[in-house]
Amino acid sequence: xxxxxxxxxxxxxxxxxxxxxxxxxxxxxxxxxxxxxxxxxxxxxxxxxxxxxxxxxxxxxxxxxxxxxxxxxxxxxxxxxxxxxxxxxxxxxxxxxxxxxxxxxxxxxxxxxxxxxxxxxxxxxxxxxxxxxxxxxxxxxxxxxxxxxxxxxxxxxxxxxxxxxxxxxxxxxxxxxxxxxxxxxxxxxxxxxxxxxxxxxxxxxxxxxxxxxxxxxxxxxxxxxxxxxxxxxxxxxxxxxxxxxxxxxxxxxxxxxxxxxxxxxxxxxxxxxxxxxxxxxxxxxxxxxxxxxxxxxxxxxxxxxxxxxxxxxxxxxxxxxxxx
Ligand code: C5P
Numbered sequence: 001x002x003x004x005x006x007x008x009x010x011x012x013x014x015x016x017x018x019x020x021x022x023x024x025x026x027x028x029x030x031x032x033x034x035x036x037x038x039x040x041x042x043x044x045x046x047x048x049x050x051x052x053x054x055x056x057x058x059x060x061x062x063x064x065x066x067x068x069x070x071x072x073x074x075x076x077x078x079x080x081x082x083x084x085x086x087x088x089x090x091x092x093x094x095x096x097x098x099x100x101x102x103x104x105x106x107x108x109x110x111x112x113x114x115x116x117x118x119x120x121x122x123x124x125x126x127x128x129x130x131x132x133x134x135x136x137x138x139x140x141x142x143x144x145x146x147x148x149x150x151x152x153x154x155x156x157x158x159x160x161x162x163x164x165x166x167x168x169x170x171x172x173x174x175x176x177x178x179x180x181x182x183x184x185x186x187x188x189x190x191x192x193x194x195x196x197x198x199x200x201x202x203x204x205x206x207x208x209x210x211x212x213x214x215x216x217x218x219x220x221x222x223x224x225x226x227x228x229x230x231x232x233x234x235x236x237x238x239x240x241x242x243x244x245x246x247x248x249x250x251x252x253x254x255x256x257x258x259x260x261x262x263x264x265x266x267x268x269x270x271x272x273x274x275x276x277x278x279x280x281x282x283x284x285x286x287x288x289x290x291x292x293x294x295x296x297x298x299x300x301x302x303x304x305x306x307x308x309x310x311x312x313x314x315x316x317x318x319x320x321x322x323x324x
Contacts, residue, residue, distance in 0.1 A: 036079040040076065043076065118239075120241055124244045129308060140214065140222070142211060145226075148207065149185040199279070204285055208286075238315050240294060241296050244300040254269050
């Protein structure tokens with residue numbers, strides 16, 4: 001009965017807290033659980049040993065086993081108590097967080113920044129357009145794809161699996177937006193790995209929080225990615241969805257690699273882009289799709305300057321509204 005109750009405390013309480021929206025370190029609770037099981041097995045084994053072999057064992061061994069068993073017996077009660085104390089601390093923390101968030105939400109948001117949200121599939125031209133806009137308006141720019149790439153690269157560098165959500169979340173929390181090295185992160189293998197870690201909700205939560213604060217920089221910020229208009233900045237005054245046919249995008253990637261002196265195979269690139277699109281559009285958490293109020297720009301037949309002029313018209317209109 002005691003064993004059942006403790007198992008319930010150690011496993012069910014953290015689960016319930018997690019349901020309340022607070023992330024719990026299950027590893028810690030699991031450790032307590034196994035400690036408890038270990039103590040139980042220890043007491044049982046020592047008791048069995050003493051019952052059967054006490055007469056044939058030297059006195060010092062008998063007294064040592066008795067002390068050890070007594071110690072385990074006394075401390076076994078402590079494990080569920082530590083679990084309960086930890087659970088209570090987590091609950092208090094969750095309550096504080098909830099109250100704090102509530103206060104934050106009640107405050108009016110000062111409009112000292114302007115956000116341009118740009119989404120679209122790989123090689124659609126969104127990155128070039130984002131940089132062009134940021135330069136023209138003196139806004140900060142964040143290529144959010146680099147943040148997912150940085151997570152993938154960190155895992156790859158340490159030979160860690162790409163499907164362990166706990167490790168990936170840890171790597172995501174360590175991403176430093178000021179240290180995103182495009183030259184290192186742009187490798188093809190890193191992009192492939194990035195789209196795998198990008199399906200994990202815990203990774204997205206950590207990176208989206210960072211991207212969201214970046215979007216609030218003054219005087220404005222341009223963010224490009226897959227979920228900027230839908231998840232990261234749903235209130236952005238300008239949202240663009242850049243697209244182009246898969247063939248045009250594969251051709252661009254191919255030309256880019258060739259012009260940098262690399263070897264490339266057009267068919268392989270096309271296949272790769274199509275696979276990446278399917279993964280980005282088909283995932284459950286924040287799939288790539290245009291926001292309902294996004295302006296669509298198809299760059300299949302359009303050069304960057306024409307795309308920039310269309311975007312500029314929309315941004316100027318929104319800026320004019322913002323100042324009146
Ligand atoms: O844009 P880039 O190719 O650098 O992105 C790499 C991968 O990161 C994408 O294939 C996508 O899976 C993921 N990503 C994302 N959400 C973003 C930006 C990128 O899921 N906002």
